[in-house]
Amino acid sequence: MPATSLDQVVSLCKRRGFIFPGSDIxxxxxxxxDYGPLGVELKNKVKKHWWxxxxxxxxxxxGLDSAILMNRRxxxxxxxxxxxxxxxxxxxxCNERFRGDKLLEEKLGVEAAA
Structure with a gap:
């Protein structure tokens, strides 16, 4: 079975109404x-399970649900x-992004300084 690319997953999600490009119209x-009807349902179920x-x-x-836009202080x-x-x-x-400290730990067994 061939590997599925991120572009293929995004395309499927758009076709099935899970997501749409933001401000598309x-x-x-x-x-x-933006989440479509199915995307909203999926997001809410994942959020409820996590909570x-x-x-x-x-x-x-x-629990705390606060704004990400806050006073600088x-x-x-x-x-x-x-x-x-x-x-x-x-x-x-592979066009993926990785945290540097995690790469050091996973690939070299070296613990990165905090």
């Missing part, structure tokens, strides 16, 4: 997607502004 917006598994079934967790206090760095490596052969 107004000229589109690159790299954005049940990682929040509701655990006594040491509570929130990001500074969390350390994201001053110290966040996640180097990525792009593979030219």
């Amino acid at each position: 107004y000229g589109g917006l690159a790299n954005t997607w 049940t598994t990682f929040v509701r079934k655990r006594i040491d967790m509570v 929130v990001w500074e206090a969390s350390g994201h502004v001053g110290s966040f760095n996640d180097p990525l490596v792009d593979c030219k052969d």
Whole structure:
């Protein structure tokens, strides 16, 4: 069985009504997607399962649904502004993107410094 490419998966999802290019009827917006009827149902089921598994079934967790657009001081206090760095490596052969620290650990058995 031949390997399925990401383009084939996206094409199938578009044909079946799971996703549509974002703002498509107004000229589109690159790299954005809107969920169609089936996509909304699938997304909601995945989200519900994740929430049940990682929040509701655990006594040491509570749920929070906050905006990603926040006052800069929130990001500074969390350390994201001053110290966040996640180097990525792009593979030219498979067109995939990998975290550099994970590649070092998986391929070389070397633990990357935090």
